[in-house]
Amino acid sequence: MRVAIVTGASSGIGQSAAVQLAARGAGVVLTYHRNEAGALDTVARIEKDGGTAVALPLDVADATAFPAFRDAVAAALRERWDRDTVDALVNNAGFAEAVPFPDMTPDRFDRLVHGLFKGPYFLTQTLLPLLADGAAVVNVTSNSALSTQVEPGYSVYAAAKGALAVATRYLAKELSPRGIRVNAVAPGPTRTRLADDAFERFPEVIAPIAARTALGRVGEPDDIGMVVAMLAGDEGRWITAQHLEVAGGYGL
Structure with a gap:
């Protein structure tokens, strides 16, 4: 059985990616x-x-906790799947915060860059x-870096x-x-809990975003999760060093 690690899988894109990977037969450490x-x-x-x-706690902004997390993953692999490597790592965990340039501070800057x-x-x-030879890494970025x-x-x-x-290409x-x-997926506007449930709090922004999207709607977590699962699986075996925008034609 293949095993994948998906960070930030308690909701949204990460949750979808974990479910989609499991549907393709992978065990998941989330x-x-x-x-x-x-x-x-x-x-x-x-x-x-x-x-x-298996669900494990992790703060991706705290690198000092990573060795203990690696040990916890190794223990889960042995106990749950009787193996010592994983076949995929999905770096999805993150957050969004809008800070106008005049209001940016070194602490807020560091928080964003660290996370x-x-x-x-x-x-x-x-x-x-812990990554097996032939494994896949998928980094979830944002089309804000492209658009x-x-x-x-x-x-x-x-x-x-x-x-x-950029690091994705070099690590590949x-x-x-x-x-x-090593590949990256760049979602466009997607209905997730990002930015403190922005779509739930400000539903009036949905129609204007949909109007700026060629396919006529905002993204849903499964729109992204299925692409992540593809890149992490056999379907993506000849794809590396790519930054794939998954945004329904946002901004066309």
């Missing part, structure tokens, strides 16, 4: 930060359909001994996501001798 109930719901959904999953770039980068490094539709307040968020996209080269593929 993480949560504050939303343990959501993580347990993800586990329940996977187990209801006959899959296997969105430094965290995934060093988590991948920490988990490298010409620039929104005020997201300069650091978009820059951090852009940094992760560095890890290729082991057959490890």
Whole structure:
């Protein structure tokens, strides 16, 4: 059985990716930060359909916790799946925060960069001994790092996501001798809990976003989760170093 790690899988894109990977026959180690109930719901959904999953706590902004997390993953692999490696790592956990440039502070800057770039980068490094040869890494970025539709307040968020996209290409080269593929998925506006449930709190923004999207709606978590699962699985075996926008033609 293949096994995948999905960070930030208590809701939204991460939850969808975990469920989609399980539907394709993978065991899943999924993480949560504050939303343990959501993580347990993800586990329940996977187990209801006959899959296997384990939920572990992780703050991707705290790199000092990564070695202990690696040990917890290794223990779960042995106990649940009787193996010592994983076949996929999905770096999905993150957050969004709009901060106008005049209001940006070094502390807020560091929080964004640590959570969105430094965290995934060093988590991948920490988990490298557990990645099987031929494994896949999928980084979830944002089309804010690609789009010409620039929104005020997201300069650091978009820059951090852009940094992760650039690192994706370099890691794809560095890890290729082991057959490890590294790709990134860049979602457009997607109905998730990001930015404190922005779509729930401000439903009036949905219609204008849909109007700016070629396919006429905002994204749903499964729109992204299915692509993540594809890149992490056999369907993506000849794809590496790519930054794939999954946004329904947002901004066309």
